[in-house]
Amino acid sequence: MLECLIIDDDINIAETICEYFSLFDLSCEYAVDYEAGLKAIAEKKPAVILLDVNLGNQTGFELCKKVRETSEVPIIFISARNTVDDALAAFGIGGDDYITKPFSMAVLLAKTKAVLKRNTLSQSQKLQPAISFGDVEVDMNLERVMRAGEPVKLKPLELRLLLYLIENQGKPITKDELLEKVWGDTFIGDGTLSVHIRHLREKLEALPNEPRFIKTIWGSGYMFEC
Amino acid sequence: MLECLIIDDDINIAETICEYFSLFDLSCEYAVDYEAGLKAIAEKKPAVILLDVNLGNQTGFELCKKVRETSEVPIIFISARNTVDDALAAFGIGGDDYITKPFSMAVLLAKTKAVLKRNTLSQSQKLQPAISFGDVEVDMNLERVMRAGEPVKLKPLELRLLLYLIENQGKPITKDELLEKVWGDTFIGDGTLSVHIRHLREKLEALPNEPRFIKTIWGSGYMFEC
DNA sequence: CCTTTTTGGTAAGAAATTGATAAGAATTTA
DNA sequence: TAAATTCTTATCAATTTCTTACCAAAAAGG
Numbered sequence: 085m086l087e088c089l090i091i092d093d094d095i096n097i098a099e100t101i102c103e104y105f106s107l108f109d110l111s112c113e114y115a116v117d118y119e120a121g122l123k124a125i126a127e128k129k130p131a132v133i134l135l136d137v138n139l140g141n142q143t144g145f146e147l148c149k150k151v152r153e154t155s156e157v158p159i160i161f162i163s164a165r166n167t168v169d170d171a172l173a174a175f176g177i178g179g180d181d182y183i184t185k186p187f188s189m190a191v192l193l194a195k196t197k198a199v200l201k202r203n204t205l206s207q208s209q210k211l212q213p214a215i216s217f218g219d220v221e222v223d224m225n226l227e228r229v230m231r232a233g234e235p236v237k238l239k240p241l242e243l244r245l246l247l248y249l250i251e252n253q254g255k256p257i258t259k260d261e262l263l264e265k266v267w268g269d270t271f272i273g274d275g276t277l278s279v280h281i282r283h284l285r286e287k288l289e290a291l292p293n294e295p296r297f298i299k300t301i302w303g304s305g306y307m308f309e310c
Numbered sequence: 311m312l313e314c315l316i317i318d319d320d321i322n323i324a325e326t327i328c329e330y331f332s333l334f335d336l337s338c339e340y341a342v343d344y345e346a347g348l349k350a351i352a353e354k355k356p357a358v359i360l361l362d363v364n365l366g367n368q369t370g371f372e373l374c375k376k377v378r379e380t381s382e383v384p385i386i387f388i389s390a391r392n393t394v395d396d397a398l399a400a401f402g403i404g405g406d407d408y409i410t411k412p413f414s415m416a417v418l419l420a421k422t423k424a425v426l427k428r429n430t431l432s433q434s435q436k437l438q439p440a441i442s443f444g445d446v447e448v449d450m451n452l453e454r455v456m457r458a459g460e461p462v463k464l465k466p467l468e469l470r471l472l473l474y475l476i477e478n479q480g481k482p483i484t485k486d487e488l489l490e491k492v493w494g495d496t497f498i499g500d501g502t503l504s505v506h507i508r509h510l511r512e513k514l515e516a517l518p519n520e521p522r523f524i525k526t527i528w529g530s531g532y533m534f535e536c
Numbered sequence: 537c538c539t540t541t542t543t544g545g546t547a548a549g550a551a552a553t554t555g556a557t558a559a560g561a562a563t564t565t566a
Numbered sequence: 567t568a569a570a571t572t573c574t575t576a577t578c579a580a581t582t583t584c585t586t587a588c589c590a591a592a593a594a595g596g
């Protein structure tokens with residue numbers, strides 16, 4: 085998903101902002117008029133919009149109103165006119181911030197990041213990636229595992245091991261990779277790994293000695309699949 | 311709950327803002343220095359703070375940093391100096407907006423309302439006036455705890471710890487996160503945390519050594535659940 | 537096929553880590 | 567200074583993690 089969409093009829097400004105923001109790892113694109121702006125918003129679903137008040141024959145305010153009919157995406161207005169009326173209009177129709185030309189790139193970036201932060205924070209609560217297999221449910225966010233509705237008590241190490249396998253589901257993982265990714269630099273023996281795999285199977289598989297999900301890749305390692 | 315707290319060492323400005331905002335149905339109070347500001351924030355729990363950068367012998371930035379140790383309440387900076395550095399500093403330490411003197415009252419009101427709107431929207435999910443578990447009742451607003459009808463005397467630190475756990479109920483909190491969110495940057499040892507957890511359990515759990523609500527997540531942290 | 541070799545599974549227990557507890561010291565507040 | 571609060575430390579108990587020895591299954595070689 086695109087982070088930042090700039091809508092400005094002055095290509096120079098739009099490009100300058102784009103380049104500057106890109107330096108700070110904000111993905112950026114721009115549109116140069118009302119129509120292109122609307123289209124870009126619909127297609128790219130930007131996380132924040134920088135919107136010039138002056139868009140040639142139409143105003144950014146009009147565009148903002150149009151967008152607000154369907155979306156609550158945060159909008160930061162950029163204006164050449166430092167008037168109270170403009171600022172009030174910007175907030176009045178649902179703008180999130182207002183900056184006047186000439187502005188400092190750094191300040192614009194700071195404002196944009198502040199807006200982004202606010203919005204991604206409140207969204208982080210909504211998203212709950214979860215995976216389920218058999219009668220088991222794994223919440224990757226809360227890092228909790230349920231089985232048949234009951235919480236499964238996984239030891240911290242077992243949890244890390246399971247999550248790593250699930251993150252790479254469908255892909256065979258060598259023992260070496262597991263040791264490196266789950267154990268880091270505290271080296272343990274090969275046999276130890278198989279013990280932990282067994283513990284996971286005992287807690288999650290219906291038939292631990294005929295595993296359906298945590299499979300053995302003979303001579304190499306293990307793979308999670310569901 | 312107070313909507314807007316103004317912290318400015320210039321009483322005239324503070325009062326002017328207060329009166330203006332009151333005309334538009336925003337409840338408003340003000341504080342005139344660093345200490346009074348901190349106290350007012352802790353006691354009144356404002357929904358938004360208007361913070362003057364210049365607070366006599368201390369800066370609003372310092373106050374903001376202090377507040378950010380424990381709270382995410384939105385802060386709008388007011389500055390007499392229209393410099394890029396100030397604006398960047400404001401956003402850098404967690405400010406939500408920035409306005410320079412002289413400003414239009416209407417614009418300030420618009421900014422404030424915009425910030426309030428954003429935050430009441432996202433908080434509407436969180437907001438939980440009271441919660442009860444076992445024979446305990448916790449009023450999140452008044453920050454009071456009752457047990458079997460009798461008030462429980464929790465020490466300030468214990469209360470903060472409990473409230474943080476409850477705010478994140480059902481979600482395991484690592485010890486690191488607790489130390490960061492409850493203690494801020496006054497670092498304490500791991501063992502100390504477990505002592506405070508025990509105190510909470512002794513005051514709130516029927517069987518403190520078999521806690522039903524304040525659970526231990528082994529190797530990681532704690533979790534409140536009911 | 538059968539045997540040998542290699543590799544993974546299993547079980548039990550030792551070692552290490554982590555949390556709970558209690559008592560008291562240090563710090564803050566009134 | 568006294569009282570309340572908060573922190574540290576030492577010790578104990580619980581839990582997790584690792585190792586090891588032995589067994590079973592799979593691959594390799596004749």
